[in-house]
Amino acid sequence: MKRYKDQENLSALKKRILFAFLFALLMVIAPGVRAQNVILNLQGYNKQPYHFGFILGMNIMNFAVKPVENLAQINWTNKQSPDFNVDTTSGYIHVNSITASAAPGFSVGILGNLRLMKHLDLRFIPTLSFGSRMLNYGIEARGLNGTSADSISKFIVPKKVNSTYISFPLLIKYRSWRKGNYGAYFIGGINYSIDLAAAKKIKQDSQTGVIKLKTHDIGAEIGAGFDFYNAYFKLGVEAKMIFGLKNLVINDNTFYSGSINQLHSKVFMLSFTFE
Secondary structure, three states: HHHHHHHHHHHHHHHHHHHHHHHHHHHHHHHOOOOOOOOOOOOHHHHOOEEEEEEEEEEEEEOOOEEOHHHHOOOOOOOOOOOOOEEEOEEEEEEEEEEEEEEEEEEEEEEHHHHHHHHEEEOOOEEEEEEEEEEEEEEEEOEEEEOOOOOOEEEEEEEEEEEEEEEEEEEEEEEEEOEOOOOEEEEEEEEEEEEEHHHHHOOOOOOOOOOOOEEEEEEEEEEEEEEEEEOOOOEEEEEEEEEOOOOEEEOOHHHHHHEEEEEEEEEEEEEEEOO
């Protein structure tokens, strides 16, 4: 029941984020529609060869999970089931399903922008992101923890995966024509990231029941945003998706990792840039 409540809460959070993004867009467009003589702020800003800034944002981390073939037919032994104990003669433990659920986090970073041509910029944004995700294992077990061999139990085992990413995205920003004191843009590129929490778990060889992930990942980023030209700085509101390209799972001979064929990172980020 708690899992479904968490999903409903996350769905409501996503709706609020989308509403805030659309509201920000409306607040930008409306003054431009009403105003007849707009005073242009930062008129020569986009002609600068380079500039710097910082970002604050929130993220929603998730996984794209691909289980191994014939998952529900695999018998896992006691050694491969670190959190459970089943009767080795007539008992069994099966993993019938694996799903992922997301959770919110936050990000901070610094920004460097290099002007390439009139509407095209190159951006480098080292970012520190904190977040977590959940892997939910649908378990079916017989003879679990000393129960009768005729007793079949079905339940969900949630495993929380905390992540602390240092990422180094290199992005191309395409800006539209400026309309008064606002403008739109598209952004895309690649992202190299290091998961500090994953590196810590890899060293915890003696700890069972911990899902271990690879430390390094490469991702593709794509998104869009709006620039607000204020009197003293430019504010950007940006939404983007980051799709991990590497399989992150480390098989440590437990059913937690052995049940997964492919595990890729997915991150939604809503950020505010101050330049």
